[in-house]
Amino acid sequence: MRRAGPILILVVFVLATILSFVAVPLPSSGGETRTLETKLGLDLRGGLRLEYQVLPANGKVPTRDDLNVMRQIVINRIDKSGVAEPQVVIQGQDRIIVEMPGVQNAQQIRDLVGTTGRLDFVPLGQTQMSQDQEIGQQVLDTTCSDTVTEMCVLFSGDQVAAANIGSSQTGQRTVQFTLTGAGRELFANYTADHVGDYFAIVLDGKVITAPVIKSSIPNGQVEIESGGIGGYPLAEAQNLVTILQFGQLPFPIAELANTTVSPTLGEAFLQQSLVAGAIAILMVIFFMVVHYRLPGVVASFALIYYALVVYALFRLIPVTLTLAGIAGFVLSVGMAVDANILIFERMKEELRLGKSLPASVEAGFNRAWNSILDSNVSSLITAMILFLFGSSTIRGFGLVLIIGVLVSMFTAVTVTRTLLRLVLAQPWARKASYYGVTEAEFLARPPSRPVRGEARTRV
Numbered sequence: 001m002r003r004a005g006p007i008l009i010l011v012v013f014v015l016a017t018i019l020s021f022v023a024v025p026l027p028s029s030g031g032e033t034r035t036l037e038t039k040l041g042l043d044l045r046g047g048l049r050l051e052y053q054v055l056p057a058n059g060k061v062p063t064r065d066d067l068n069v070m071r072q073i074v075i076n077r078i079d080k081s082g083v084a085e086p087q088v089v090i091q092g093q094d095r096i097i098v099e100m101p102g103v104q105n106a107q108q109i110r111d112l113v114g115t116t117g118r119l120d121f122v123p124l125g126q127t128q129m130s131q132d133q134e135i136g137q138q139v140l141d142t143t144c145s146d147t148v149t150e151m152c153v154l155f156s157g158d159q160v161a162a163a164n165i166g167s168s169q170t171g172q173r174t175v176q177f178t179l180t181g182a183g184r185e186l187f188a189n190y191t192a193d194h195v196g197d198y199f200a201i202v203l204d205g206k207v208i209t210a211p212v213i214k215s216s217i218p219n220g221q222v223e224i225e226s227g228g229i230g231g232y233p234l235a236e237a238q239n240l241v242t243i244l245q246f247g248q249l250p251f252p253i254a255e256l257a258n259t260t261v262s263p264t265l266g267e268a269f270l271q272q273s274l275v276a277g278a279i280a281i282l283m284v285i286f287f288m289v290v291h292y293r294l295p296g297v298v299a300s301f302a303l304i305y306y307a308l309v310v311y312a313l314f315r316l317i318p319v320t321l322t323l324a325g326i327a328g329f330v331l332s333v334g335m336a337v338d339a340n341i342l343i344f345e346r347m348k349e350e351l352r353l354g355k356s357l358p359a360s361v362e363a364g365f366n367r368a369w370n371s372i373l374d375s376n377v378s379s380l381i382t383a384m385i386l387f388l389f390g391s392s393t394i395r396g397f398g399l400v401l402i403i404g405v406l407v408s409m410f411t412a413v414t415v416t417r418t419l420l421r422l423v424l425a426q427p428w429a430r431k432a433s434y435y436g437v438t439e440a441e442f443l444a445r446p447p448s449r450p451v452r453g454e455a456r457t458r459v
Contacts, residue, residue: 005041005418013305019312036315040101041322041396044270046263047101048109052253054094062094062251070249070291071096074449077112077242087320089395096253101320106260112239114255115204118248121183123190124198125150129210135202144186154190156248159183163244165237166223172231173226175209177244184220193215201240208240273326280330281307284337292344294434298419299340299412306336306411313403324397332404335379339412342368344436351437358424358436365417372412379405 014434018024024036042049054062054070060069067090074096089097103109120140129135144152163177179187190199191213200210201224210222224240226232232240285303288296310329314321347364355363383405386398425431 003415006422009415009418012309016309016312019316020308023361038315039318039320040100040270041320041325042261042267043323043449044321045101046261046266047099048103048106049259050098050110050113050255051257052096052114053256054096055252055254057251066250070251073114074098077111095347108235109257110258112242114253118204119244120153120202121155122200122202123152123154124200125212126197129200129207131207131209133207135205137205140205155183155186155424157244160244163241165251166240168223168225168231170206172225173234173237174231175237175240176220179220179222179371187220188216188218196369200292227267235339246370263375269323273323277326277330284333288337291436293436294423295420298423299337301418301419302411302415303333303336305415306407310404310407319399320396322393322396325400328397328400332401332408333406336408336412338375339372339408340416342371348435351432351435357430361420361424376405376409
């Protein structure tokens with residue numbers, strides 16, 4: 001293991017350097033690839049944060065399962081809009097928090113996410129209606145029957161199986177959707193008898209389109225054309241497809257708060273966080289070098305190694321960095337040298353007892369290991385609780401802390417130990433004063449009984 005240790009450390013260092021500074025393409029889900037990059041959260045990159053309250057409907061209070069369904073619908077809607085990696089989390093018993101870094105059109109996203117999405121298909125007969133015109137609640141509460149042929153609800157959005165943006169024979173952009181079950185049969189019968197009549201698609205009581213029926217549609221494959229030049233505008237078509245495809249929310253939602261963070265403000269936060277992190281690392285390095293001398297220098301190199309590996313993991317996983325996450329990283333820097341402090345103090349005690357320098361180093365690592373393990377395990381348990389049960393911000397802090405603690409155990413024990421062994425192999429590094437112990441302290445006691453394999457002569 002002693003021979004393989006330096007090779008392992010060197011390999012990890014090379015890989016961490018590549019992952020930290022090179023935009024490497026990596027395989028992703030669905031057979032796609034993603035470019036390795038540092039992902040910044042809302043507070044550092046700028047974007048939009050929305051908080052919604054899920055309201056009871058028809059005397060029913062939403063359960064946790066209902067909130068999970070609504071969360072998935074919201075994610076699908078946002079993904080369809082092109083926003084990369086939104087954060088949608090459930091908070092408490094009736095809250096859904098949506099965070100979208102890098103959002104350009106905030107109002108469009110708010111309209112898309114906050115729409116309840118009650119979709120109704122309403123026959124209009126010869127009555128022509130325009131977009132955004134409101135349909136009375138009395139009409140929406142009326143279900144079509146054999147005797148009622150217009151201004152009633154023929155079927156609702158739950159009969160839509162799929163929807164997408166298409167193109168007509170003339171090359172104009174259209175919206176296409178497929179009906180299933182009872183909706184397909186109802187629409188086939190109605191269109192067969194009402195060619196030339198108008199038919200409205202109504203969203204939350206407002207007409208979003210009211211095309212004319214040009215022919216009967218017996219197979220449930222519906223295509224909606226727009227009268228504008230080129231067909232539907234792209235944004236309008238995407239919104240309509242999203243509502244058609246992902247259906248309506250099972251419960252109404254109310255927007256409680258929205259926060260927009262500008263990219264300029266996020267960049268200022270990022271610069272301040274980086275400066276604070278750099279100052280913290282430099283202060284830790286200064287303390288270690290001054291107090292522990294040569295071992296402190298070795299620990300400082302291990303600390304830089306630690307920071308590089310952690311940053312590479314942030315990009316590889318990937319971890320969305322927020323202000324709380326950077327705070328967790330700075331905290332883990334201090335914890336990374338905490339193990340070194342335990343080791344070095346134990347090593348100095350062994351030197352004062354008269355042990356040789358190599359034996360003192362090995363004893364310092366071996367006898368401090370139990371304390372290091374207990375301390376890090378307790379930190380991991382706390383960080384895991386924060387990650388599993390905290391809000392989105394707290395979860396980011398917990399995840400960064402978990403990664404930091406795990407990597408710090410590797411660097412403090414393996415990296416520092418290997419580097420110290422390499423240093424001790426050099427004749428110039430065998431002075432006790434380099435390890436924070438004076439020669440007088442070193443020679444104050446006779447050598448203790450040597451352990452098996454240890455020479456009695458001090459080095």
